[in-house]
Amino acid sequence: MTITAATLSPKALRKLLRNRRCTLTPLQQKIAAKHLYQQVIHHPLFRKAQHIGLYIANDGEIDPYLLLKAAQRYKKTIYLPILQRWPKFAMAFQRITPDTRWTLNRFNIKQPVASFRHQVHPVKLDLILMPLVGFDEYGGRLGMGGGFYDRYLSYLKNRKRWHKPYLLGLAHECQKVDKLQLNSWDIPVHAIVTDQRWYTQ
Numbered sequence: 001m002t003i004t005a006a007t008l009s010p011k012a013l014r015k016l017l018r019n020r021r022c023t024l025t026p027l028q029q030k031i032a033a034k035h036l037y038q039q040v041i042h043h044p045l046f047r048k049a050q051h052i053g054l055y056i057a058n059d060g061e062i063d064p065y066l067l068l069k070a071a072q073r074y075k076k077t078i079y080l081p082i083l084q085r086w087p088k089f090a091m092a093f094q095r096i097t098p099d100t101r102w103t104l105n106r107f108n109i110k111q112p113v114a115s116f117r118h119q120v121h122p123v124k125l126d127l128i129l130m131p132l133v134g135f136d137e138y139g140g141r142l143g144m145g146g147g148f149y150d151r152y153l154s155y156l157k158n159r160k161r162w163h164k165p166y167l168l169g170l171a172h173e174c175q176k177v178d179k180l181q182l183n184s185w186d187i188p189v190h191a192i193v194t195d196q197r198w199y200t201q
């Protein structure tokens with residue numbers, strides 16, 4: 001059932017949507033990840049992208065692991081988000097290599113051990129596959145509430161036309177709401193793909 005977002009506070013909405021994705025069974029998650037893969041793998045957006053930002057699934061997020069593996073097979077360069085102790089609210093994307101060592105961030109999400117020389121400005125990326133807590137069909141997105149992606153991508157606010165990176169939100173279909181109320185700092189995505197379909201404007 002599609003949620004009417006305006007009837008809930010942002011906090012309640014986030015809780016409800018996180019709960020929806022967390023209660024999916026392992027089998028439902030596995031099928032969703034496979035359907036997501038099938039929707040994206042042959043798409044020109046993915047095929048043409050050489051530098052791709054991804055994430056390690058957490059908290060019931062739709063899992064892009066199959067896409068990560070495929071991107072490695074196609075010799076694309078993969079970047080993952082990392083949080084550092086300081087500045088506390090900054091996120092960076094760091095290139096992963098066969099030598100990457102791993103650690104956990106403060107939310108217990110696996111991330112590469114920080115290596116400044118492997119970190120890039122977002123404009124270096126062709127495509128970012130972004131985890132969503134909620135979305136609407138107009139590109140509105142709700143994240144975990146840390147504002148990490150919004151800050152990392154805030155430079156896009158000052159652009160008349162977006163070139164890079166292409167922002168593709170990934171979500172389970174059950175995370176769709178009718179319309180999200182956007183804040184001044186929110187960076188919408190260009191498109192969303194779920195286990196069932198694409199939403200492009």
Ligand SMILES: Nc1nc2c(c(=O)[nH]1)N(C=O)[C@@H](CNc1ccc(C(=O)N[C@@H](CCC(=O)O)C(=O)O)cc1)CN2
Pocket residue numbers: 055056057058061081082083091107109131143144145146147148149
């Ligand atoms: N897979 C994945 N990686 C990611 C993100 C993401 O959304 N998904 N992020 C995108 O931002 C960053 C992590 N952001 C996060 C923000 C809040 C919470 C979280 O669980 N908050 C708790 C409060 C915990 C606390 O304060 O100690 C909560 O809301 O219950 C987790 C991750 C970087 N890496």
Ligand SMILES: Nc1ncnc2c1ncn2[C@@H]1O[C@H](COP(=O)(O)OP(=O)(O)OP(=O)(O)O)[C@@H](O)[C@H]1O
Pocket residue numbers: 141142143144145146147148149150151154183185186
């Ligand atoms: N560009 C920015 N500069 C400073 N603060 C920001 C910026 N973007 C967002 N914030 C702050 O981050 C906080 C969380 O924002 P919001 O609830 O929109 O997060 P979110 O979009 O759900 O999370 P995320 O961007 O990590 O996916 C807000 O309090 C906001 O003030």
